[in-house]
Amino acid sequence: MISSRHTSSSAATAAAAMATPSCLLLPVLALLSAAFGAAAAATVSDDVLALVVLKSGLSDPAGRLAPWSEDADRACVWPGVSCDPRTGRVSGLDLPAASLAGRLPRSALLRLDALLSLALPANRLSGPLPDALPPRLRAVDLSGNAISGVIPASLASCDSLVSLNLSGNRLTGPVPDGIWSLPSLRSVDLSGNLLSGTVPGGFPQSSSLRVVDLSRNLLEGDIPADIGEAGLLKSLDLGRNSFTGALPESLRGLSGLSSLGAGGNALSGELPAWIGEMAALERLDLSGNHFVGAIPDAISGCKNLVDVDLSLNALTGDLPWWVFGLPLQRVSIAGNALSGWVKVPGDAAATLEALDLSGNAFTGAIPPEIANFARLQYLNLSSNSLSGQLPASIGRMLLLELLDVSANKLEGDVPPEIGGAVALKQLLMGRNSLSGGIPMEIGTCSSLIALDLSHNKFAGPIPMSMGKLTGLQTVDLSDNLLNGTLPMELSNLDSLRFFNVSHNSLSGSLPDSRFFDNIPYSFISDNAGLCSSQKNSSCNGVMPKPIVFNPNSSSDPLSDFGPSSPSNQHQKKMILSISTLIAIVGGAVIVIGVITITVLNLRTRATPRSALPTALSDDYHSHSAESPENEAKSGKLVMFGRGSLDFSTDGHALLNKDCELGRGGFGTVYKSVLRDGQPVAIKKLTVSSLVKSEDEFKQHVKLLGKVRHHNIVTLRGFYWTSSLQLLIYEFMPAGSLHQHLHECSEESSLSWIERFDIIIGVARALVHLHRHGIIHYNLKSSNVLLDTNGEPRVGDYGLVNLLPMLDRYVLSSKIQSALGYMAPEFTCRTVKVTEKCDIYSFGVLVLEILTGRRPVEYLEDDVIVLSDLVRGALDEDRLEECMDPRLSGEFSMDEATLVTKLALVCTSQVPSQRPDMAEVVSMLEMVRSPQGTPEDDLV
Known part of the structure; x- marks a missing residue:
């Protein structure tokens, strides 16, 4: 036991360390380590001092560690600290999302030799992992930080380790050899890093592993052939890497595996029939690979399957019967080459909640029996060759939230029963041959947020009942045969941010609302009778054609209203006179107005x-x-x-x-x-x-x-x-980035180095803005300008805050040209718009810089979203095809792949999954200087 005098001295030394300038901190910590080494045995007081040293190396802006004081005798009452009740020694550190920043000091951790659990997730820890850990450590959770460097090889000697979670950091290098052989290891999560190379084998039959997650890294090569030897595995996720080859046959022995994820790789070959032997399988994700051939019927042996995703492969043949036969909840086979009819058997299980068969070659009519899936919330049949009419039974699907049948060959009327689908939020039927009128019953779909009926043959007026759909945000009725006026009830749609009725035969005034007052002209173009300020015309100035009667005609234009009489003749003359007077007065007013404006202009020029x-x-x-x-x-x-x-x-x-x-x-x-x-x-x-x-x-x-x-x-x-x-x-004399990307010749286009400099420059600008509490909200290539040195300069920042409130629907109508850059949370009132929306826009901008393509491209029969295009190309190992051809091989494809993956992470649909801009800058600098330390942060 260390004497009280020694304890007091050590505590004073620790206190001095906290008050010492950073240049003197290391010698003081060295003295502390020497003081620790002088002790004959570890004590409670050593734990106190070790935690004080740990605190001294961390930034604690939230003050979570304020009670950690060197004057205390015990640390057990400190926030985040737990102790062994028998010995009083510190056994656990648990400080999630405490805003802690800095590096973990190796010496302090090693001195906590009774520590069993270290949990510091969702902080801002940085630097490399300590090359040694407390010897008795059983659980480590450092997920969601900014830890960089390689995983130390010494980790494979921590025999007591049971759980390891290092996900969501910036770790690089390989998965260390020998890690699978740790005798107590049950759970490993290394997902969401930058790990590379091949995954080592060495999975012993005696393995205790239950969970392995290596997803979202840069791993490549074959999946280890002996991975199935870990017979106790319950969950295996290898998705979003670059694995090649076939699924190893050893997996068939994992009879207890409930979740298998290998999507987003470059796996090939046919889907093995032995998947059906994995009886405990509940989740199967093999999407985004290069699998070919038919989907095996043998998969029906997986009686517990709930979630199946085989999308974005090259699968052929018919839709397997078990899709409707097993008690599945979510199925996606989108983006393949399946064909034939979609048949729903009479005894189909009614458990489906989401079904995506889009992007195949299915033919025939949509089966009315689809409505038997009473739990169905998501139904996507788009981009096939389906024909016939939309079945009226759709109206019985009371839980359906999304119905997408766009880009098919559907025809006929939309059944009025559609109004029964009261939970519909998105109704997408564009690019078909649907005809007739838009049913009035659409107004009972009170949950609608998005409505797309574009590129069809709808005729007649827009129903007034649409004015009841107060949640509508996106409406596309373009390229139809609609006529009549826009119902004034549409002015009730306060949530509108997109309303396209171009290429119809509409007429009259626009509804009176803030949205329609600022609607872009492209949304109402090619409607000869529509009047608006956007078209430089006013309905008040449009006069009806004068009524002209033929005095020689024997027919009476008013005969339908009663027999001719002197009074009728008098009425005729009165009508003629009034019409003539109106025409004369209107013409006089126009002439006087033209003369007045001309005189004023002449006077203005002379003054x-x-x-x-x-x-x-x-x-x-x-x-x-x-x-x-x-x-x-x-x-x-x-x-x-x-x-x-x-x-x-x-x-x-x-x-x-x-x-x-x-x-x-x-x-x-x-x-x-x-x-x-x-x-x-x-x-x-x-x-x-x-x-x-x-x-x-x-x-x-x-x-x-x-x-x-x-x-x-x-x-x-x-x-x-x-x-x-x-x-x-x-x-800024050099123009905008948009001009350089989309309006320059191949000879004068930006080089790879120039583009990389622009990406880093824009990222640093956003970091600076965010640190000062300024959200850009309108980041796009036309708002990135270049100075005389080619340096990027971000403009148009913070202008939305000039408005009295952040009304994202007004905002979106003001920046319609930025639709491709807008984060998805703009469509939801209940989601807070934060700096993360800038990060989404930045990700799209990076993809635009790399590919030279616009964020959204409108083709005659399709709309191409850049982020989806690049993500698909990455999944199919075709990323090089997406790069701007003007770069002509002057860049490293490995470097471009890293930047692309970073951009795609920035465009995640979930805001919390997007990194902070400071993290983005650090990762970009690591990509630029992979062998050395990151460049100085210029922000």
Whole structure:
């Protein structure tokens, strides 16, 4: 037992370590280690000191470790610490999601020689794993951190280890040899890292392994042939790697295996019939491989199967009978080459909840018996060759949330019974030959969020009942034969963010709502009778054709309303007179208006223009930009920092087309020049009716004006009136990334090195913005500008915060050009929009940079989503085909693969699965400098 004097001395040393500058911390820790070594045996006091040392090496912004004090005699009451009740020694550390950052000190961990469990998941730990662990450790959970480097080979000597979870880190290198031979090991999860190379064999028959998860890494080669020797395995996940070859036959011996995941690899050959011998199998995922041939009927031997995913292979033949015969809940065989009829037997099990048969070559009619699956929530039959009518029995599917029958050969009317599917959230029937009218009963599908009837032959009016679908967010009725007016009831659809009725025969006014006031013209184009500000026409100016009667005609145009009489003749003359008067007066008004505008234009050109008002500083010293009677609403120009405070041109120059640089969702950008000769870019906001009050506007713009980073466009000033708001930015002469990717020739296209620099630069810009609490919301290639050195500069950041509230539906209507970049959480009111939406947009942007393709491409009969295209190519080992051909082999495919995988992780549908931007920067730097340490963080 260490004396109290020694304990006090050691505690004082630990306290000094916490107050010592970082340059002196290592010597102090060395002294602490020496003090530990002086003890004859480990004691409770040693545990206290070891934990103090551990604390000293970690950042603790949330203060979770504040009670950890060197003055304590025991650590058992500290947060996250548990002790052995017999000995009082520390036996467990459990601090999940505690915001801890830093490296795990090896010396402190080794001194905790009674530690059995180390659980620090979902923190921000970094650096390599310690090359040695406490000797009695049984459970390790360091998942969801930023730990890098290789898994130390010494891990294979931890004989007491039962559970190891290192998932969701940045570990590289191979899976260590000998790890499968640990006698007590039951669970290993190394998923979601950057592990590479082949997986070592050596699975002993005496293995205790129950769970092995190596998914989402860069592993390659064959799956170990002896993996089936681990006869107690319950769950095996090897998905989302680059494994090749066939499934090892040793797997057939795993009679207790309940989950087998090998999707997203490059496995080949036929599906083995012996899968049917795995009687305990509940989940089977072999999607995204190169399997060929028919689906074996023998799989029906897996009586416990619940979830089957065989999608995205090259499977042929008929749909196997067991899809409807087994008590399955989820089945996906999408993206294969299956053919024949879809037949539902009368004795089919009614347990199905999700069925995806899309992207095959099925023919015939949709069987009415599909409605017998009363639990079905997801039904996707799209992209086949199905014909006939949509069965009326669909209306009996009370739990159905998604019905996708798009891109088939369906015809005839949509049955009114469709209104019975009251749980429908997505009804997708585009690209068929459906005809007749849109049924009024659609209005009873009160849960609808997305409706796609485009590219059909629907005729007649849009039913008023659609105005009852208040949750509608996306509507596509384009390319039909619809006529009549848009129902005014559509103004009730407050959730709308996409409404496309282009290429129809609609007429009249648009509904009165914020969405329709700002609807993009492309959504209503090719409807000759529609009037809107987007089409530069007003329904108020459209006059009916004058009524003209033929005096020689024997027929009476009013005869249907009664016999001819003197009074009738008088009515005729009155109608004729009124019509004539209306036409004359209307024409006179138009002529007078044209003359007035011409005179005003001539006077304006002849009158000297006053310059935009100036301000000497943030004190808003200014003079009026308007007439004396509007002096209270005078404009104010404010410039941040040093520099000229006035323009060399006046405000009217902003309306000159020659000065226009481009247009975006929030305004038009013009080039101008300050008095000192410096060019600037001026954004004239077009959301004046939505912009916050003057004080809030100025407060937020000043915040944006303080943002300084070499990868961010600097906001230099602003101008405010109640009807005109301008933002003044530094001018970027080299144009936008969009121009360089999509409008440049092969000779002048960006090189691989330039593209990589742009990716890292944009990532660093987002890190800087997020650290200052600014979410971009509108990241896309047209908002990434290049300076004279080719450095990327992110612009248009934080503008959405100028609106009084974050109404994502207004926002989405303002940035429709960014639809391909928008994170899926924009479609759901209940999901909080955070920095993760920027990370999604960044992932799409990276794919755009790598491939040279647009995020969404609209073809005549299809819509190609870039992220889906690249993900499919990666799964099928065709990624090189997706790379921009202008790069012509000047890059490393291994490097490009790593960046692509990172981009796809960023575009995960689940926000929590996307990395933070700081993590993205670190991973990009590791890809660029794989043999050395990451470059200095420039953010």
